[in-house]
Amino acid sequence: MKENADLIKLIQLNFSKLSKSQKLIAEYIMANYDKAAFMTAAKLGEVVGVSESTVVRFANTLGYDGYRDLQNDLHELVKNKLTTVQRISLTNDYTNKENLSKRVFKKDIANISKTFDELDYDNFEKAVETILNGERVYVLGLRSSSFLAGYLGFYLNFILNNVKVVTAGPSDVFEQMLKVTSNDVVxxxxxxRYSSRTLDALNYVKGKDCKVIGITDSILSPAAQISDITLIANSNMVSFVDSLVAPMSLINALIIAIGMEKREDITNYFEDLESIWKEYSVYNLNSKDKNN
Incomplete structure (x- = not known):
């Protein structure tokens, strides 16, 4: 199935050739795609009043290899459209907290596995090289992504001398990025739900010929359409909380890869830092350290 297919338009185009039962499925999906996206084939069939096999044949009729492929496109459709209230409603049947916690862990593990299996290593290497060659490096992430941006910026500042984390503080993001040039990297x-402010800022720096590296959840995401280099880390959600475990793992890999390229520089830097941390008791010392 083509990744850029608009599922709703696809259903509309094929509606006339669907069977009576399949039309019931089509009508339900078009009216309730936010709910259908998280139903199994059996559950969708139960709600509509048809068999599970009819749901699978419906997916095949639209050109999908199976219901799971259709469901993947449904997920893409709803990612940027579900409100927080709608997200909460998706998990209101998980009354067993043990089962819920296991489901969350399994989802995070699945996100990391998918990210690992599908990572474009050529793009990863290009991202490392581009960051190392940037005159200045800006790290931008707002809303829930601000925690990822802060983490990445925190460690990059140990490695590079030219890193700025763009925050939603007193100065607007555009003011903080006003001086970007074609020699810089963002x-x-x-x-x-994709922050409009982030996307506006990326379009702004793109217009100034700045190199843009996007870290996002899908090649179809708005940020990926703007970026020169895109790194994908899955974040399929369980509820109103975004799963940022896989993006954090990807960021860890990026930090370490950059650090290894600057190993000699950061070794000297951390030796100086260790002396400062010890002198000013930045970190708590255990009893063994204190006796020494």
């Missing part, structure tokens, strides 16, 4: 982190 790392834009954007996850559903």
């Amino acid at each position: 790392i834009g982190i954007s996850y559903p």
Whole structure:
């Protein structure tokens, strides 16, 4: 199935050739795609009043290999459209807290596995090289992505001398990025629900010929359409909380890869830092350290 297919338009185009039962499925999806996206084939069939096999044949009729492929497109459709209230309603049947916690862990593990399996290593290497060659490196991530941006910026500042984390503080993001040039790099982190401010800022720096590295959840995401280099880390949600475990893992890999390229510089830097941390008791010492 083509990744850029608009599922609703696809259903509309094929509606006339669907069977009576399949039309019931089509009508339900078009009216309730936010709910259908998180139903199994059996559950969708039960709600509509048809068999599970009819749901699978419906997906095949639209050109999908199976219901799971259709469901993947449904997920893409709803990612940027579900409100927080709608997200909460998706998990109101998880009354067993043990089962809920296991489901969350399994979803995070699945996100990391999918990210690992599908990571474009050529793009990863290009991102490392681009960051190292940037005159200045800006890290931008707002809303829930601000935590990822802060983490990435915190460690990049140990490695590079030219890093600025763009925050939603007293100065507007555009004011903080006013002086970007074509020699600079902007790392834009954007996850559903995609921040309009982040996307506007990325379009702004793109217009100044700045290199843009996007860290996002899908090649179809708005940030990916703007970026010169895109790194994908899955964040499929369970509820109103975004799963940022896989993006954090990807960011860890990026930090370490950059650090290894600057190993000699950061070794000397951290030796100086260790002396400062010890002198000013930045970190708590255990009893063994204190005796020494």
